[in-house]
Amino acid sequence: MTTSKREPGLGLEAALWRAVAVYRGLALCYAAVVIAMNSGGYAHPAGGWAVLGVMAAWTAYAVRAFADPRRRGRLLLAADLAVAAGCLLATAWVETAANIAAGRPTLPVSWVAAAVLSWAVAGGRRLGVAAALALSAANLLVHAVAGTTGGMGSTTFNGIVLLFLAGLVVGHVVRLALEAEARLARAVELESATRERERLARRIHDSVLQVLAMVQRRGGELGGEAAELGRLAGEQEAALRSLIGSRPSAPAAEPDAGAGVDLRPLLTGHASPSVTVSTPATEVRLPAHAAGEVEAAVAAALDNVRRHGGPGARAWVLLEDGPADITVSVRDDGPGMPAGRLDEAAAAGRLGVAQSIRGRVADLGGEVVICTAEGEGTEIEMTVPR
Structure with a gap:
């Protein structure tokens, strides 16, 4: 077209x-x-x-x-x-x-x-x-x-x-x-983008989503490594459904550094059967760079859950909008970490949490609080000033 x-x-x-x-x-x-x-x-x-x-x-x-x-x-x-x-x-x-x-x-x-x-x-x-x-x-x-x-x-x-x-x-x-x-002109462009998205959604639903759903179902029936493959297919199906179901935002007339971008769609893109994302009903705007860094920190936290939480671990992402800052918490029901584990990892050169999460938030002038105990899961709370 x-x-x-x-x-x-x-x-x-x-x-x-x-x-x-x-x-x-x-x-x-x-x-x-x-x-x-x-x-x-x-x-x-x-x-x-x-x-x-x-x-x-x-x-x-x-x-x-x-x-x-x-x-x-x-x-x-x-x-x-x-x-x-x-x-x-x-x-x-x-x-x-x-x-x-x-x-x-x-x-x-x-x-x-x-x-x-x-x-x-x-x-x-x-x-x-x-x-x-x-x-x-x-x-x-x-x-x-x-x-x-x-x-x-x-x-x-x-x-x-x-x-x-x-x-x-x-x-x-x-x-x-x-x-x-x-x-x-922006309204017309948005309408055209919405129609194109709906057209693509119909085609994806008729092909890709059905295949992913079949892989998830058959993997669960076969068990073993196929069950893990089925679980991953289910997560991708949910993420893809969330992506094609979201409405495109209206393009801005001019670049406006003060207006920033809405953080919510960046976080909801990580939603899956094992990840629940909760955001406010109204827009939560941050400067584009800050929003990208917060989203990357959340992605790093969820990656840690997948790697260390086990195949059945679930995670919950909560976005809170305050008058002077925003808070994003990532909580999981995994095995948790024993005391001193993060310090030992940093000393050994494994800087995933130190750099990917704490480093990003610190560069934005924010702070990170990690609450964890062995056998009780982990919660990472990131607070970033507006």
């Missing part, structure tokens, strides 16, 4: 940039109408038409440039803002001081907002507000050059406010929309 994989956010971003391109074109038409209506009162009418030509040329170029994701970098955004600010500042030379003081609109009118929208789509609220601040400063500079700062009317003030609102609101909405599309 083949599936097409699309990068999250790609379709929505393309639609947003197309919307900005449409706005550029419509705003250019509006600016052309305003310039045509007011050119007779300009101090330099030819300058107004020249600015309109620059705006038209940049609009044609920007629409093509922003349509290519590879070119939507800082350089293009800076050039977009610089052209908008330049056309805005040209108003001080083309218009008369009296017209500027009377509140006549700037040459590009609302066309400059396209740069604010581009910055907001590219970088969210912060970049959108930054672009609005730069163009607002250029707008105020027009009045300063014309000597009409004291006569700045409500039209100029309203334009500045609208620029800030465009950068803030559009930037915020764009971020929310991209996050929503990313969550939708």
